[in-house]
Amino acid sequence: MHAFEYHRPSNVRQAAALLQKNEDAKIVAGGHTLLPTMKQRLAAPSALVDLGAMGELRGIEKKGRAVVIGAMSTHADVATSDVVAEAIPGLAKLAELIGDPAVRHRGTIGGSIANNDPAADYPAACIGLGATIITNKRKIVAEEFFTGMFDTALDEGEIITKVSFPIPAKAAYAKFRNPASRYALAGVFVSKRGSDIRVAVTGAGSDGVFRWSEAEEALAKRFAPKSLDGMSPPASGMNTDIHADAEYRAHLVGVMARRAVAAATGR
Amino acid sequence: MASVTMTVNGKSVTADVDPRTLLAQFVREHLRLTGTHVGCDTSQCGACVVHVDGKAVKACTMLAVQADGCEVLTIEGLANGAELHPMQAAFREHHGLQCGYCTPGMIMTAVDMVNRLGSDLDEATIRHELEGNICRCTGYHNIVRAVETGAKAMTEGGARQAAE
Numbered sequence: 001m002h003a004f005e006y007h008r009p010s011n012v013r014q015a016a017a018l019l020q021k022n023e024d025a026k027i028v029a030g031g032h033t034l035l036p037t038m039k040q041r042l043a044a045p046s047a048l049v050d051l052g053a054m055g056e057l058r059g060i061e062k063k064g065r066a067v068v069i070g071a072m073s074t075h076a077d078v079a080t081s082d083v084v085a086e087a088i089p090g091l092a093k094l095a096e097l098i099g100d101p102a103v104r105h106r107g108t109i110g111g112s113i114a115n116n117d118p119a120a121d122y123p124a125a126c127i128g129l130g131a132t133i134i135t136n137k138r139k140i141v142a143e144e145f146f147t148g149m150f151d152t153a154l155d156e157g158e159i160i161t162k163v164s165f166p167i168p169a170k171a172a173y174a175k176f177r178n179p180a181s182r183y184a185l186a187g188v189f190v191s192k193r194g195s196d197i198r199v200a201v202t203g204a205g206s207d208g209v210f211r212w213s214e215a216e217e218a219l220a221k222r223f224a225p226k227s228l229d230g231m232s233p234p235a236s237g238m239n240t241d242i243h244a245d246a247e248y249r250a251h252l253v254g255v256m257a258r259r260a261v262a263a264a265t266g267r
Numbered sequence: 268m269a270s271v272t273m274t275v276n277g278k279s280v281t282a283d284v285d286p287r288t289l290l291a292q293f294v295r296e297h298l299r300l301t302g303t304h305v306g307c308d309t310s311q312c313g314a315c316v317v318h319v320d321g322k323a324v325k326a327c328t329m330l331a332v333q334a335d336g337c338e339v340l341t342i343e344g345l346a347n348g349a350e351l352h353p354m355q356a357a358f359r360e361h362h363g364l365q366c367g368y369c370t371p372g373m374i375m376t377a378v379d380m381v382n383r384l385g386s387d388l389d390e391a392t393i394r395h396e397l398e399g400n401i402c403r404c405t406g407y408h409n410i411v412r413a414v415e416t417g418a419k420a421m422t423e424g425g426a427r428q429a430a431e
Contacts, residue, residue: 006269006286006332028333035328036309038287048286052333076322100399101379103310105322106329180311182398 001038005047011056012136012159015049019157022047027159029072029111032103057110057161062087065167071110071160075099078109088129090171090264094121094189097175099182110160116208118149118239119183121175123209126163128189128200129171134162149208168193170223172263174256175203178243185244186252188212190260192223199257204249206239215257224265225258271335275300276344284331290324291315293331294341302342302371306401313400316372316379317341323379325399342371345378353420354378354413363413365404376400377414378421386422388415 005022009015019025026045028034029052037043051057057072060081067087069078078084078095085092098104098112098121112122113133126133126142133140136159145153154160171191175184184203191198199215202208218227232254238246261267272281275298282297294300294317303326306314310328317326318340345352351359354377364370380388380396388396393414394407402410 001287003285003287006330008332008335031330031333032310032328035289035330039308048330050333099310100313101383101396102313102316102323102325102376102399103328105319105324 001035002041002044004038004045006050007047008050008053010053012054012161015051015054015159016136016157018047018049019159022049025049027051027114029108029114030074030106031111032099032107033111033115033117051110051159060084062167063164066164067091067167068162068164069109070162071113072108073110075104075107075109075112076101079104087167088165088171090173090189090191090260091125091129091165094125094173094175097121097173097177097182109163113145113163114152114154114160116146116148116150116152117183118205118208119178119181119185119187119203121173121184121187121202124184124187124189124200124202125165125173126200127209127211128173128198129165129168129191130193130196130198131166132164133160134164135160143211146209149206151208166193170264172260174259174263176252176256186249186256188253188256188260190219190257190264192219192264195220197223199260201233201253201257204233204238204253206237206246210237212253212257219261223261225262225267228254228258228261230254231257269332271332273331273334273337273339275339276341282331286330286332288331289327290317290319290329290331290334290339291326293334294326294339297331300341300343304368304371306368306372311399311401312369313372313376314369316375316400318375318379321382323376340375342375345374352378353423354381354417357417357420358410358413361409361413361416363406363410365402365406369400369402369404373397373400373402373410373414374417377417380414381418381421386418388418390415 024046168191175187235250238249304314306312
């Protein structure tokens with residue numbers, strides 16, 4: 001790891017000012033992607049701005065018809081939250097499937113979303129539930145936030161403060177995990193809220209998280225696993241790497257989508 | 268350099284460190300608490316698990332400066348003098364180790380498991396909860412038995428203490 005300056009501001013305004021002053025500075029939340037990347041010298045920020053001291057960024061509450069989660073809430077916070085378990089159990093389950101217990105004690109929802117790893121879980125939940133990402137500057141709807149592999153709509157110095165998830169009637173996540181890294185080889189988040197039906201896919205697409213519209217149309221007729229029988233997205237849009245090729249990933253997306261719908265409908 | 272102050276195994280520690288010092292490095296090289304091992308250095312293997320503010324974390328993937336103001340518990344802080352912590356005693360009783368390299372992390376994870384889930388742990392739960400700790404000797408069978416026994420002993424010990 002290359003040397004860097006370390007800052008631990010106590011509020012978002014200070015953090016934004018520090019980011020503005022240090023052009024090559026990076027935000028560190030739980031550090032579970034950034035620190036390994038820095039160890040490999042794939043990232044070498046001049047300074048780290050640690051959001052760890054900001055209580056204001058942590059916490060989970062139900063606000064009207066949404067669950068609002070502070071950006072520094074850990075995966076363990078989300079997985080064990082009574083509010084999340086009651087309102088969106090599929091989201092609690094997703095958090096529980098990230099990494100392992102020690103990783104979940106440090107990794108945060110804000111960090112995961114800001115990084116937009118193509119195999120991360122939260123991007124699927126954000127798009128699959130129609131979430132709004134709230135920053136120190138504005139609100140961004142999930143579809144406009146994730147702009148491609150490791151890329152987001154965040155500007156320089158913009159800090160995610162909260163994520164607001166509308167409460168669905170039904171929702172669930174199914175994931176085929178890479179057995180070593182526990183990242184998604186294919187993860188599918190499905191939800192139904194009135195006539196809004198969403199199928200969001202992570203881990204598989206060659207450009208990161210995406211909505212699988214053919215599956216959404218099929219589920220609009222009847223929200224049941226059977227509606228997706230025999231369906232899988234075209235392999236041409238899927239990622240190929242040493243873990244799985246595009247055809248296999250496309251197949252897994254179909255299987256995970258059916259499992260997610262089954263879980264969401266209690267079948 | 269950055270100044271950090273934290274409580275490690277009940278003692279307050281203050282030091283000036285290079286900000287890139289990992290918590291694992293800090294406890295091993297600055298505090299000479301070498302019970303915390305570094306196996307993979309990529310947050311996969313769990314040999315470096317310590318507790319920060321009562322929660323198991325991988326000390327290879329946390330900066331020492333991030334633990335500023337925190338309570339840190341390492342494997343050295345578990346025993347009560349010469350008396351082993353019930354989880355340590357269970358690992359000895361069941362020989363929950365082969366080479367022993369992963370053992371400190373296994374034990375710290377096991378104690379965290381009991382803290383979160385209570386002491387009535389079935390085998391499936393224990394195996395699932397140990398997914399972030401790797402034993403390259405593959406000696407999982409005795410580790411799982413040790414965690415099961417240690418978990419029960421932790422409540423019995425707690426109940427005895429409460430009764431005294």
